[in-house]
Amino acid sequence: MTTTASRSLWRARDFRRYAGADAISKVGSQVSLVALPLTAAITLHASPFQVGLLTAAEMLAFLLVGLPAGAWVDRMPRRPVLVAADVVRAAALLSIPAAAAAGALGLPQMYAVALLTGLCTVFFDVAHQSYLPAIVGPRGLARGHGVLAANVSVAELSGPAIGGWLVQALTAPMAVVADALSYAVSALLLVRVRTDEGRGRAGSPGEGRGTEQGERQGTGQGERQGTGQGEGRAEEQGEAARGGLRSEIAEGLRFVLGQPVLRRVAMVGALTMTSFGLWSATVPLYLVREVGVSPGAYGTLLSAGAAGGVFGAWLGPRAVARMGTGRAMYASALAATLFIPPLAFTGGGARLLIFPAALAASGVATTVFSVAQGTYRQSICPPHLLGRLSATMRFLMWGPTPLGGLLAGTLGQLAGVRVAFWTACGAYALAHLPILLAPGIRRVG
Numbered sequence: 194m195t196t197t198a199s200r201s202l203w204r205a206r207d208f209r210r211y212a213g214a215d216a217i218s219k220v221g222s223q224v225s226l227v228a229l230p231l232t233a234a235i236t237l238h239a240s241p242f243q244v245g246l247l248t249a250a251e252m253l254a255f256l257l258v259g260l261p262a263g264a265w266v267d268r269m270p271r272r273p274v275l276v277a278a279d280v281v282r283a284a285a286l287l288s289i290p291a292a293a294a295a296g297a298l299g300l301p302q303m304y305a306v307a308l309l310t311g312l313c314t315v316f317f318d319v320a321h322q323s324y325l326p327a328i329v330g331p332r333g334l335a336r337g338h339g340v341l342a343a344n345v346s347v348a349e350l351s352g353p354a355i356g357g358w359l360v361q362a363l364t365a366p367m368a369v370v371a372d373a374l375s376y377a378v379s380a381l382l383l384v385r386v387r388t389d390e391g392r393g394r395a396g397s398p399g400e401g402r403g404t405e406q407g408e409r410q411g412t413g414q415g416e417r418q419g420t421g422q423g424e425g426r427a428e429e430q431g432e433a434a435r436g437g438l439r440s441e442i443a444e445g446l447r448f449v450l451g452q453p454v455l456r457r458v459a460m461v462g463a464l465t466m467t468s469f470g471l472w473s474a475t476v477p478l479y480l481v482r483e484v485g486v487s488p489g490a491y492g493t494l495l496s497a498g499a500a501g502g503v504f505g506a507w508l509g510p511r512a513v514a515r516m517g518t519g520r521a522m523y524a525s526a527l528a529a530t531l532f533i534p535p536l537a538f539t540g541g542g543a544r545l546l547i548f549p550a551a552l553a554a555s556g557v558a559t560t561v562f563s564v565a566q567g568t569y570r571q572s573i574c575p576p577h578l579l580g581r582l583s584a585t586m587r588f589l590m591w592g593p594t595p596l597g598g599l600l601a602g603t604l605g606q607l608a609g610v611r612v613a614f615w616t617a618c619g620a621y622a623l624a625h626l627p628i629l630l631a632p633g634i635r636r637v638g
Contacts, residue, residue: 445582
């Protein structure tokens with residue numbers, strides 16, 4: 194399927210499987226968003242700096258392999274990458290409850306699992322975003338991104354509450370089982386997706402680089418088919434492949450950095466994900482240790498705050514269709530900047546209600562922004578660059594996240610968890626300034 198004529202993408206069997214796998218795995222990931230830091234904080238009595246290190250370990254792969262992942266994924270069918278990543282993540286996460294049951298769980302294992310699952314997530318996310326245009330077609334991109342944003346919002350609405358109460362009922366390590374199972378189910382659904390990717394990727398004629406890539410592919414085929422060519426030819430092929438990989442990574446970077454709107458979206462993403470690193474390491478410690486909420490209540494607060502994202506996922510495609518991508522991006526960036534600061538006033542008693550209210554309001558804005566920018570960037574990207582576009586944006590946006598985790602841990606250790614929490618809220622509030630300082634973005638079609 195290359196286009197989706199129906200108004201409802203859900204009539205397409207492959208999209209149902211693709212989106213269903215995405216929804217299930219995202220719910221599981223939200224369970225782990227609660228269970229993993231609470232495993233460190235409650236079960237292993239980790240310090241703020243150690244919790245910050247765990248957050249950094251989860252995101253380090255985006256910094257280390259974020260760029261080459263796109264070039265590698267563009268050379269491979271996307272579906273096997275998705276399935277393999279899910280299987281490995283499921284196995285890695287299952288090692289946590291297994292070690293806890295044996296009385297052998299420690300922080301080194303937590304860091305190792307975080308690194309491995311983060312590495313798989315890099316490849317999964319790049320392949321997942323790059324696979325969407327083949328499944329829904331160009332005219333279905335806005336609605337497809339709306340569905341994926343809805344999946345995120347529904348997962349954020351349900352997953353943390355499930356995770357919090359599972360931690361309270363079963364202990365934090367045992368709650369991780371839910372995430373492992375979600376990856377296993379996701380893999381089973383993705384195995385059954387049959388969409389032909391129609392690879393108009395690297396090397397496609399007419400894409401501005403066909404001759405060079407065609408020569409490389411032709412040479413490669415000749416070397417694979419030929420026999421008795423000697424090790425020298427294999428070494429030359431390896432050098433050509435490495436050179437090709439470097440040039441493909443550079444091509445992805447040039448495309449993103451050559452687009453003024455994408456540059457600013459990347460800056461917003463980098464600031465947002467740095468804030469996310471701060472947030473992930475400080476919020477569980479602030480609410481559970483400082484304010485004194487239970488794990489179940491903590492998860493419920495996160496879920497209640499995610500209600501705005503569900504509405505934002507519904508609103509996003511409609512805002513893009515009515516306002517255009519540029520105006521939708523600008524309006525949602527402005528709204529996010531206004532709605533996030535009240536989070537810093539969260540405290541005990543009645544002030545605890547500030548947290549879900551402000552989180553919900555800002556969630557509407559950030560989800561609309563996500564739908565608008567995702568639609569824009571895939572609508573202007575040539576098919577053969579989709580993997581590198583996704584990987585480059587992920588690298589530029591998610592790469593700084595480990596720094597946020599380390600900063601949160603350092604601030605929490607030296608100045609206290611409350612100061613680290615306030616810093617996270619302030620950083621989130623300023624993250625959308627690169628868009629707001631470029632009002633010309635409103636004219637983007």
